[in-house]
Every structure is written in C-alpha cells, then in structure tokens.
Amino acid sequence: MERESWGGKMGFWLAAAGSAIGLGNIWRFPYLTGANGGAAFVFIYLLIVLTIGFSVMLAEFAIGRHTNLNAVGAFQKLKGGPWQIAGWMGVLAGFVILSFYSVIGGWTIKYILSSFTGMISTSTNSTDYFLNFIANGPQTVLYHAIFMAITIFVVYRGVGKGIEDTCKILMPALFAILVILIIRAVTLPGALAGIDFYLNPDFSKITGKTILAALGQAFFSLSLGMGCMITYGSYIKSKKDSLPKAAAIITLLDTSAAFLAGFVIFPTVFAFGAEPGAGPGLTFITLPKVFALMPGGQVWSALFFLLLCVAALTSAISLLEVVVAYAIDNLKWPRHKAAIGIGGVIFLLGVPSALSQGAVSLNILGMSFLDLLDFISNNILLTVGGLLISLFVGWVIPDIAKKETTSHGPFAFQTIWLWICRVVAPVAIFIIILGGFGLF
Ligand code: PHE
Numbered sequence: 001m002e003r004e005s006w007g008g009k010m011g012f013w014l015a016a017a018g019s020a021i022g023l024g025n026i027w028r029f030p031y032l033t034g035a036n037g038g039a040a041f042v043f044i045y046l047l048i049v050l051t052i053g054f055s056v057m058l059a060e061f062a063i064g065r066h067t068n069l070n071a072v073g074a075f076q077k078l079k080g081g082p083w084q085i086a087g088w089m090g091v092l093a094g095f096v097i098l099s100f101y102s103v104i105g106g107w108t109i110k111y112i113l114s115s116f117t118g119m120i121s122t123s124t125n126s127t128d129y130f131l132n133f134i135a136n137g138p139q140t141v142l143y144h145a146i147f148m149a150i151t152i153f154v155v156y157r158g159v160g161k162g163i164e165d166t167c168k169i170l171m172p173a174l175f176a177i178l179v180i181l182i183i184r185a186v187t188l189p190g191a192l193a194g195i196d197f198y199l200n201p202d203f204s205k206i207t208g209k210t211i212l213a214a215l216g217q218a219f220f221s222l223s224l225g226m227g228c229m230i231t232y233g234s235y236i237k238s239k240k241d242s243l244p245k246a247a248a249i250i251t252l253l254d255t256s257a258a259f260l261a262g263f264v265i266f267p268t269v270f271a272f273g274a275e276p277g278a279g280p281g282l283t284f285i286t287l288p289k290v291f292a293l294m295p296g297g298q299v300w301s302a303l304f305f306l307l308l309c310v311a312a313l314t315s316a317i318s319l320l321e322v323v324v325a326y327a328i329d330n331l332k333w334p335r336h337k338a339a340i341g342i343g344g345v346i347f348l349l350g351v352p353s354a355l356s357q358g359a360v361s362l363n364i365l366g367m368s369f370l371d372l373l374d375f376i377s378n379n380i381l382l383t384v385g386g387l388l389i390s391l392f393v394g395w396v397i398p399d400i401a402k403k404e405t406t407s408h409g410p411f412a413f414q415t416i417w418l419w420i421c422r423v424v425a426p427v428a429i430f431i432i433i434l435g436g437f438g439l440f
Pocket residue numbers: 019020021022023024025097219220221222223224226228315316318319
C-alpha cells in the first residue's frame with residue numbers, strides 16, 4: 001500500500017503549526033514567564049528558539065522527508081546502530097507526553113462546559129473549584145477519556161482526511177479566537193501594568209534553572225526532540241518545497257502564538273489585581289477569577305477554554321501519530337488497529353496522572369506523578385533527543401542534509417545551519433542541562 005502524504009504545502013504547514021501550537025503556548029508559556037520574572041525569560045526563550053529551535057526543526061524535517069519514515073525507521077534506514085536510540089526515545093516520549101497531555105486536555109473540556117454552570121461567578125472560589133475538580137478521580141478520568149477518544153478518532157481517519165483536514169479548520173479558528181481575546185484583554189482598564197511586566201526585562205531573575213526551563217519549553221513548544229517533526233516531514237511528497245521556509249514559518253507561527261497568549265493573560269491578570277507568578281494554576285485558577293469580574297465573563301471564559309482545547313487537540317494528534325506511524329511502518333499494523341490500540345494504552349497510562357492531582361496520593365521525588373512525567377519528558381527526553389538529532393544531522397548525514405535544504409536563500413545559510421547542528425546546539429544543550437541540574 002502506498003504511504004500516506006499531505007495533500008499540499010498548506011496542509012503540511014497547518015498540521016505542523018497545529019502540532020507546535022498547544023498547551024505549551026497558551027497554558028505553559030505564560031505561567032513560566034510569570035513565575036520566571038517576565039520579560040527576561042521571554043528574551044532568553046526567543047534567543048533559544050531562533051537559534052537552536054529553528055535549526056533542530058529543520059534537521060527533523062530533512063530527516064523525515066529524505067527517509068519518508070517514522071522516527072525509529074528513519075534512524076534505522078540512515079545509519080542504524082546506537083543512533084536508533086534517538087528514535088526510540090521519541091516513541092517513548094510520545095507515549096509519556098500524550099498520557100499526561102490528554103489529562104490536561106480533559107480539564108479544558110470540563111472548563112468550557114463549566115463556564116456556563118456557575119464556575120464563573122464572584123461567589124465561587126476558583127481555587128477550591130479547581131482543586132475539587134482535579135481531586136475528583138472519576139471526573140478527571142472521564143474527561144481524559146473524552147479527550148483521548150477525539151484524538152484517536154482523528155488519527156484513525158489518517159493523514160489527509162484526519163489530521164490535515166482537522167487542522168485546516170481548527171488552526172484558523174484558533175487564531176481568530178486568539179485575536180478576539182487579545183482585543184478584549186488589552187482594552188481592559190489597567191491592562192498596561194500587565195504589558196509592562198511582560199515586556200520589561202529584569203535580568204536578576206535569570207538562573208541556571210530558568211535557562212533550562214526556557215530550553216525545555218522551546219523544545220516542548222516547537223514539538224522538537226522526539227521525532228514528531230520527522231514524522232510530519234515524512235509525509236511531504238514534493239522534493240521542491242523549501243524546508244527552511246517551512247521551518248521558519250512554523251517557528252514564527254508557534255512563537256507568535258505563545259507571545260500573543262501572553263497578551264491575553266498578563267493584561268487580564270494585572271487589570272484585576274491577580275498574581276502573575278501563580279504557576280500551573282494561572283490558567284485554571286486565576287483566569288476564572290478574572291472572568292468572573294468581567295461583563296459577559298461566562299462567554300469569554302468559554303471562548304478561552306475552547307481556544308485551549310483546540311490547541312491541545314491538534315498537538316495531541318501529532319503525539320499519537322509519532323507512535324502510530326512507527327507501528328504502521330515498522331510493525332505493518334493497519335492504521336485503525338494502531339490508532340485504537342496505542343491510543344488505548346496511552347489512555348491507561350494517563351489514568352495515574354489524572355488521579356495524582358488529589359484523588360489519590362501519588363508523589364514521587366516530591367512531585368505528583370503528572371509533574372514527574374512532565375519534568376522527565378521536557379527536561380530530559382526532549383532535550384537529549386534534540387541533542388542527538390542535531391549531532392546526527394551535523395556529523396552523520398551532512399550531505400543528505402545539504403541536499404534536502406538547497407534553497408535559493410543567502411549563500412551562507414546552509415553552512416551556518418550545519419555548524420549550529422554540529423557544535424552550537426549540542427554544546428549549548430549540554431551545558432544548559434548540566435547547569436539546570438546544578439552540576440557546576
Ligand atoms: N508542542 C505542543 C505544545 O506546545 C506539545 C508537543 C510536544 C506536541 C512534543 C508534540 C510533540 O503544546
């Protein structure tokens with residue numbers, strides 16, 4: 001049977017942007033920024049994205065389009081041996097990340113519905129509301145199941161009819177909702193203090209931990225380091241389409257989405273005197289408080305959580321597709337079996353994460369099960385994966401890499417990119433990981 005592919009360039013761009021733009025942009029980026037001192041964190045994040053992030057994304061696209069294979073198959077075909085480990089780590093990361101990602105995806109569905117049933121009201125304590133909900137085992141597992149079922153359904157339908165068509169509708173919708181919310185946020189009285197916090201850097205807040213957090217966030221947000229962009233790149237048919245251009249567009253879209261999400265959250269939070277450094281609860285606890293004080297708050301709340309849900313869905317699809325593509329290419333499973341079977345296992349793996357938020361006590365190394373998986377996957381699996389991919393392209397397959405990226409762009413482009421892959425990115429990632437763990 002012929003391998004599936006994207007219908008066209010636009011479909012690929014939107015699907016890849018759909019993968020990149022997710023909870024990482026709208027939930028994680030603003031709370032990390034808030035907790036790490038605002039603009040200084042944003043500055044370091046941007047620096048990492050434009051150098052390392054863009055380069056690793058292009059590396060993944062090149063590997064993917066050249067081999068037309070999933071993450072594991074691609075490394076096997078190009079070199080084999082220990083390099084396969086990079087592919088395996090990617091498949092593992094797909095399992096792990098989606099298991100907890102879907103739990104939070106479930107929370108967003110619950111919050112869309114709850115916007116209309118009393119959650120958004122000045123007499124509701126949003127902290128208690130959130131804590132009660134995430135401690136309610138049956139409910140969190142139910143919403144996790146619903147979110148996972150939708151994800152499986154899209155992947156089951158395949159690359160063109162499922163993933164591409166879904167993203168073609170949802171991505172424009174997402175940007176439309178984002179724009180509406182920004183207009184509302186920046187026109188609130190008192191919004192300026194939020195914009196100031198967001199754009200005025202305080203470099204004294206930067207530590208080794210902050211930089212590791214920015215690196216982990218860059219990989220997570222751009223869907224890098226785990227073969228996701230290898231997989232999506234493997235469905236590109238045309239050898240003529242420019243991969244540097246695609247990587248630039250997707251990096252730009254993802255970064256603008258994160259940056260714009262900050263313009264919804266910080267002006268809103270400051271306008272109503274809430275705390276920007278509230279951590280993971282920023283979205284689920286602080287914003288409902290703020291919505292309760294806004295005229296029409298229920299509708300704004302529902303719209304915001306719909307935005308979050310849509311973003312999460314198009315990313316979850318790509319996480320599942322990494323594992324499904326492996327099962328189809330390497331194990332010769334039919335797509336429907338792969339989507340349902342693997343999706344089912346990931347659902348089960350997510351249940352402890354869903355329950356770890358208060359329903360049962362499940363703390364390891366001082367973190368809840370969900371936080372632990374999040375920590376391991378972002379700070380270790382993705383960063384080490386990114387390091388390996390970058391070394392691989394720079395040193396093992398530079399000729400293939402050059403062939404896949406011939407462009408009419410500036411002459412020095414390829415050379416700079418290859419040296420970033422060979423030296424700059426690996427060394428930076430290595431140092432940042434060690435520094436983040438306090439090792440020097
Ligand atoms: N990029 C997604 C987000 O920002 C998460 C993701 C990570 C998706 C890795 C695929 C691979 O939410």
